[in-house]
Amino acid sequence: SQKIEQNSEALNIQEGKTATLTCNYTNYSPAYLQWYRQDPGRGPVFLLLIRENEKEKRKERLKVTFDTTLKQSLFHITASQPADSATYLCALDIIAPRGSYIPTFGRGTSLIVHP
């Protein structure tokens, strides 16, 4: 069966450290993979998209890697801050009718950055 796995346990880290979140998947062949941030009671906010032929993407303090052999994406936040505390969702873009893509979301991992 198809699965997207994100660690259900919260990740606790100290301010200033690098947070690394993992997204593993099985029985999917995504063309794209996205990461979103979600704060409690609010809608997810898009952060980064990486294509299947890209190994790494960066945006400010964020870095995403995508290994289609391992079927895994890693999401890094460097120099983490308490304001980075949130739930982070990965989403795999799967081909849909009419040749486009729709995302399928993982359940998310909560990140807590301690001052």
Add this chain to the structure above:
Amino acid sequence: DADVTQTPRNRITKTGKRIMLECSQTKGHDRMYWYRQDPGLGLRLIYYSFDVKDINKGEISDGYSVSRQAQAKFSLSLESAIPNQTALYFCATSDRDRYEQYFGPGTRLTVT
């Protein structure tokens, strides 16, 4: 003003009632989506629409229907609400040439 708005933001209704959740967007995007989010289950796609004349079922469409009244408006209906439809509902949009989605603030629906 927010790019994607949802009304109502909170709703409590009784079992068997018909309810409509509305979504409007000013982003000019062709594509619109409805998701529900339950604790521990993540976001699940209910319906999506790639343009005004296109409606597609998602992973969990049973018990729901949608209407795409215009490019900017996409509504979700529960014909006869049941308690297990209690959830947080999100509308989202995306541009046809890009895949990132833009979410509304959500509607918290409680069915008693």
